[in-house]
Amino acid sequence: xxxxxxxxxxQEAALVLHVSxxxxxxxxxxxxxxxxxxxxxxxxxxxxxxxxxxxSIKQLPFDKCNPTxxxxxHGKPFNK
Numbered sequence: 001x002x003x004x005x006x007x008x009x010x011q012e013a014a015l016v017l018h019v020s021x022x023x024x025x026x027x028x029x030x031x032x033x034x035x036x037x038x039x040x041x042x043x044x045x046x047x048x049x050x051x052x053x054x055x056s057i058k059q060l061p062f063d064k065c066n067p068t069x070x071x072x073x074h075g076k077p078f079n080k
Contacts, residue, residue, distance in 0.1 A: 007037055007044035016050055027053070 008016065014024040027034045028043075034053050037044045 005047075007046060008050070010043055010045070013045035013050060016047075017053075 010021050010024055014021045017024065017027075019027070024034075026032060028036050033056065035046070035049050037046060
């Protein structure tokens with residue numbers, strides 16, 4: 001089995017997206033666009049759904065990703 005074929009836990013999915021688990025829950029159906037798989041009390045995430053979420057976010061216009069519409073802060077280039 002390829003690692004990409006398995007379902008991710010919420011902690012693993014959050015790591016993939018580089019967000020907190022709390023943010024992941026806010027992005028999950030019904031609160032957000034990310035589907036999940038419920039198996040009893042367990043919740044898992046399909047890697048294809050994570051990829052699709054990333055693709056859909058990448059398609060947003062710049063002003064949706066950066067509501068200030070300014071690529072610089074305080075006159076300096078924005079660095080992470």
